[in-house]
Amino acid sequence: MTAELPDWMMAPRPSGWEADDLDHLPQAPRHTELIDGALIFMMSPQRSWHARVIRRLTLALEQAAPTGFNADQEMTVRIDKKNRPEPDVLIYTAPYEPDRTWYAPEDLALVVEVVSEESADRDRFMKPPKYSHAGIPHFWRIEDEDGGLVVHVYELDTATGTYVPTGIHRDRLKLSVPFTLDIDLAALAA
Secondary structure (H helix, E strand, C coil), X not given: CCCCCCHHHCCCCCCCCCHHHHHHCCCCCCCEEEECCEEEECCCCCCHHHHHHHHXXXXXXXXXXXXXXXEEECCEECCECCEECCCCEEEXXXXXXXXXXXXXXXXXXXXXXXXXXXXXXXXXXXXXXXXXXXXXXXXXEEEEECCEEXXXXXXXXXXXXXXXXXXXXXCEEEECCCCCEEEEHHHHHC
């Protein structure tokens, strides 16, 4: 016995889903991404640790950001026609627009993925190359290490269009790019 999918889950065209389709799917779960033309639904319950890290990191980045940089969370990035992933936290430089539903890569200085069990492969292997090929200058991947945070920091090598690792941080995140910041990582996870 097979269950029928609701009509809204059927791609609107033979070539599949496109980035702009996400703005016309009110029935879709709140956190729906488009990866290589496939809808990805965040269906497993979010851990409190994951939500707390996202909330506290967004606030810390917002407080550290100089004029012209803003922090947001869980907004999609329209990379191309078939890809609109949703990083957990992002730093953007575009003017604030209250009705915005996505950011363009050129609007972003940093994207952050806070890895969960459900998203681990996407956050570690699928999304970073998409972000780097789109030209987003900075990428961080945050992992749960026995309840604490470990932040893997990457910077775009513009010659190759790929990210190169610039550090792994456990206690403090002290950086000069994309702007000067000093974050107590233990406080974010506590």
